[in-house]
Amino acid sequence: MNAPLHGHALPHDPRRRLLLAAGGGLLLAAVLPRPAGADEAVEIGMSGTPSGSQVWFRPRGLLIRPGQAVRWVNRDAGNVHTSTAYHPANGRPLRMPAGAKPWNSDYLLPGQSYTVVFEAPGVYDYFCLPHEHAGMVGRIVVGDVDAAPPYADTDARLPPAAAAGFPAVAAILKQGRID
Template structure:
């Protein structure tokens, strides 16, 4: 069998086209990384990004890149220290426990909606984040319930990016 240059180029082009199509299909399986960070003197701590839009079935990995602090990623859920529900009602709660520098923790999100989370020792300093999975319902759910904000520190409440900002930008960094 004789292989001509035209056949090789055709196969190469077909391979590239197939790879680009499969790349789009795999996007929902990519891991989104959220870094836990802080100033060296401990005067400011944060999640980066603080807001992110993902697809159902996508995994988020938090990694502590703050050499001077331990952090948690903890869902606002009654199962976690009696905190108000700020995740979809059917979603599973999570709590990473304390992560030392360079340790990580992952969660795969399957239920559509808005998920708020915080760092247990730094919630009072506004170390919170918001993940939107898919397209959240325009009305209903925990976001309209006054009780969902009861007991949260003012610094935490002020730090959350809006759903609209996350939907528009897909990724919101700490201001």
């Protein structure tokens, strides 16, 4: 008859099972695919010429899938930028799906970034608050949408350079990315 081993983990020790379960969970986390989220964001650069005479988002048109994240990064060494949704909450006309949550990055200094996860399919138009009049606008298409020009009824309420700056939805659907 064997005497019990004191101070050693026996096969029925709950601490050992917990440790083994945790290790198995780590293994599964490393092997199983994960849904796209903020850590797998598609990047949009915010930049401009050194004099600040021209500013832009690159890409300015982007196709993503629902649940995917977009990260705006200010790559402009001498300027601040924002990523701001066209939405009444931001003092602008609605140019995004009605039920989607609006965003405003606030001012991003050089090197700073801001991330949004897009859940609802649709067309999302956005702008840079200090540079909207210079045409610094962008468009994100989430999922399968109608290629008809959206939001034409609100174009007259935007600065002319902004209204002219949006890439066509059909082009975004075809190319996936418009610089």
